[in-house]
Amino acid sequence: MFRRFFRHIKEGFIGVGRHFGMAFSSSASVTIALFLVGLFLVLTYNLNVIAKDIEQSISLSALVDYDITSQTTIDNLKKEILNIEGVKEVDFRSKDDEFTFYVELYPDVKEFNEYYRDRNPFHDAFLVSVDDGTLLQDVKLKIEKINGIDSVHDGGSNTYLLINVLQKVRIFGGILVLALTVLAIYLIYNTISITIVARDTEIWIMKNVGAKNGYIRAPFLVEGIIIGILGSIIPIAAIIAIYLYTYKISSGTLLGVFTLVEPTPFLVYLGLALLGISIVVGFLGSYLSVSKLLRNKR
Amino acid sequence: MIKFKKVSKTYKNGTHALYNINLNIEQGEFVYIIGKTGSGKSTLIKLLDGEEIPSSGTVSVFGTNVGKLKNRQVPLYRRNIGVVFQDYRLLPKKTVFENIAYAMEVVDKPKNEIRARVKEVLKLVGLTDKAQTFPKQISGGQQQRVAIARAIANKPKILIADEPTGNLDPEMSNEIISLFERINKEEGTTVLIVTHDLQTVKNFPKRTIQIDSGHIVRDLPNGLKDEIIPSNIEADDYFDTTAKLYLANAIKEDNKNV
Ligand SMILES: Nc1ncnc2c1ncn2[C@@H]1O[C@H](COP(=O)(O)OP(=O)(O)O)[C@@H](O)[C@H]1O
Numbered sequence: 001m002f003r004r005f006f007r008h009i010k011e012g013f014i015g016v017g018r019h020f021g022m023a024f025s026s027s028a029s030v031t032i033a034l035f036l037v038g039l040f041l042v043l044t045y046n047l048n049v050i051a052k053d054i055e056q057s058i059s060l061s062a063l064v065d066y067d068i069t070s071q072t073t074i075d076n077l078k079k080e081i082l083n084i085e086g087v088k089e090v091d092f093r094s095k096d097d098e099f100t101f102y103v104e105l106y107p108d109v110k111e112f113n114e115y116y117r118d119r120n121p122f123h124d125a126f127l128v129s130v131d132d133g134t135l136l137q138d139v140k141l142k143i144e145k146i147n148g149i150d151s152v153h154d155g156g157s158n159t160y161l162l163i164n165v166l167q168k169v170r171i172f173g174g175i176l177v178l179a180l181t182v183l184a185i186y187l188i189y190n191t192i193s194i195t196i197v198a199r200d201t202e203i204w205i206m207k208n209v210g211a212k213n214g215y216i217r218a219p220f221l222v223e224g225i226i227i228g229i230l231g232s233i234i235p236i237a238a239i240i241a242i243y244l245y246t247y248k249i250s251s252g253t254l255l256g257v258f259t260l261v262e263p264t265p266f267l268v269y270l271g272l273a274l275l276g277i278s279i280v281v282g283f284l285g286s287y288l289s290v291s292k293l294l295r296n297k298r
Numbered sequence: 299m300i301k302f303k304k305v306s307k308t309y310k311n312g313t314h315a316l317y318n319i320n321l322n323i324e325q326g327e328f329v330y331i332i333g334k335t336g337s338g339k340s341t342l343i344k345l346l347d348g349e350e351i352p353s354s355g356t357v358s359v360f361g362t363n364v365g366k367l368k369n370r371q372v373p374l375y376r377r378n379i380g381v382v383f384q385d386y387r388l389l390p391k392k393t394v395f396e397n398i399a400y401a402m403e404v405v406d407k408p409k410n411e412i413r414a415r416v417k418e419v420l421k422l423v424g425l426t427d428k429a430q431t432f433p434k435q436i437s438g439g440q441q442q443r444v445a446i447a448r449a450i451a452n453k454p455k456i457l458i459a460d461e462p463t464g465n466l467d468p469e470m471s472n473e474i475i476s477l478f479e480r481i482n483k484e485e486g487t488t489v490l491i492v493t494h495d496l497q498t499v500k501n502f503p504k505r506t507i508q509i510d511s512g513h514i515v516r517d518l519p520n521g522l523k524d525e526i527i528p529s530n531i532e533a534d535d536y537f538d539t540t541a542k543l544y545l546a547n548a549i550k551e552d553n554k555n556v
């Protein structure tokens with residue numbers, strides 16, 4: 001059993017060695033594909049975090065009708081808002097708080113403003129934050145329908161635009177990662193297909209003496225995985241280096257607002273993910289290729 | 299042991315390769331299959347080793363319905379059959395010894411058994427002294443003997459050779475055929491040789507089955523021993539002429555059987 005296992009591993013390495021040129025060029029193309037996969041993983045992940053940040057910092061202010069003054073009604077309103085799906089937090093700000101805040105904002109005309117304290121034009125208000133920016137519009141509509149709420153305000157249409165763009169970018173990044181992974185699988189598939197042609201005689205012999213399909217397949221799977229892993233070394237190293245460098249020179253913030261994800265443990269996971277992807281890519285590429293051969297010829 | 303019952307084979311592209319083949323071959327027999335190029339000889343072999351599936355009829359070997367085997371069952375079935383082709387298909391980077399051992403390694407035979415058996419078959423094919431040479435360093439006839447040794451290494455019950463002497467001169471061809479004779483006798487292996495080499499068939503008379511246009515036109519228990527064959531006739535002309543004589547008859551017989 002063990003002898004057989006090592007034999008396959010050995011044959012796999014011999015295969016890579018024998019078709020070194022081909023294995024190398026295939027590894028090189030996988031390198032490029034994986035580099036892009038890694039890059040987009042980093043970008044998408046960071047965007048995800050940034051998007052989450054922004055979405056959570058966006059809040060709605062729900063203004064309470066002037067005629068509501070009882071604390072119990074206000075508490076009930078708060079509960080009602082909290083019950084809406086997607087609402088994360090609700091903060092109450094009394095109209096006095098709001099007024100004080102406003103007055104402090106313009107110290108020069110403080111006295112003039114104080115005159116209005118008794119005729120406070122502000123509403124009592126709830127500051128509502130949501131779990132996910134895409135829910136903002138929905139939550140807004142629901143709060144507006146509540147009895148006792150005068151109106152609900154958000155950051156305007158720009159808020160929605162930003163959320164929309166971030167959402168699209170994330171989806172696009174995800175699709176790109178997938179497409180590039182498929183491309184890498186295809187590249188390895190092609191190499192192994194060529195290797196198989198070169199090993200025509202061996203496969204013919206194995207088939208004719210009745211070697212099991214799994215046995216015939218094994219060395220090619222090993223070979224595919226080796227090509228995949230070889231192809232992942234440079235991208236993993238490069239992306240870690242690029243990220244660390246970017247993190248260092250930007251002190252962890254991009255354009256002064258976007259915080260980058262901390263390098264540890266993020267980069268460790270990223271490296272492992274890329275290695276995992278490369279193994280899967282190598283395995284699938286060669287599996288598909290050998291299966292085609294084994295299916296076509298009994 | 300080998301039984302073809304009303305077997306027809308039409309390839310995907312519509313080529314009719316075999317029609318209504320009925321055939322019995324017993325364990326230990328030595329049989330030639332002759333006929334001109336394209337007559338359906340190789341197709342017969344492919345149906346036998348499970349590479350192709352009959353379009354109708356049944357091929358059964360040791361009671362196994364070969365056409366009904368699942369893809370994953372084919373490998374185990376095939377361990378009963380050794381095959382040899384015109385091009386020897388040896389691995390150039392392996393020695394003669396390693397080439398033969400390879401066939402046993404890939405079916406997980408233990409190392410010591412491999413060593414003993416390879417020595418044994420090398421002796422049988424008369425190449426003991428070439429064990430450590432590479433295929434390039436020996437003659438075509440010797441390479442074919444290595445291929446034969448490899449084909450019998452796992453002790454198959456049936457040995458099939460498709461045009462084994464196609465690339466060899468008459469002298470070497472005779473050597474190869476007498477080697478098949480020896481394997482047939484000493485190991486009790488059933489031997490099937492596809493050939494259109496008239497000379498060898500004449501020199502070593504055995505049961506001979508002639509195929510033409512997908513039909514069995516003759517099945518001669520004593521082979522061509524008692525046939526009168528013009529000494530300067532081309533093999534394909536001979537097959538053509540004799541086929542014409544017997545084909546109409548064979549088809550009539552077929553139709554009676556249907
Ligand atoms: N895989 C295939 N697909 C389609 N036609 C085939 C295939 N193999 C053989 N044939 C056709 O079937 C006929 C018999 O071929 P074959 O059995 O190889 O004859 P032989 O071995 O006697 O030369 C020929 O007409 C050949 O062209």
Ligand SMILES: [Mg+2]
Nearest residue numbers: 336339340460
């Ligand atoms: Mg043929």
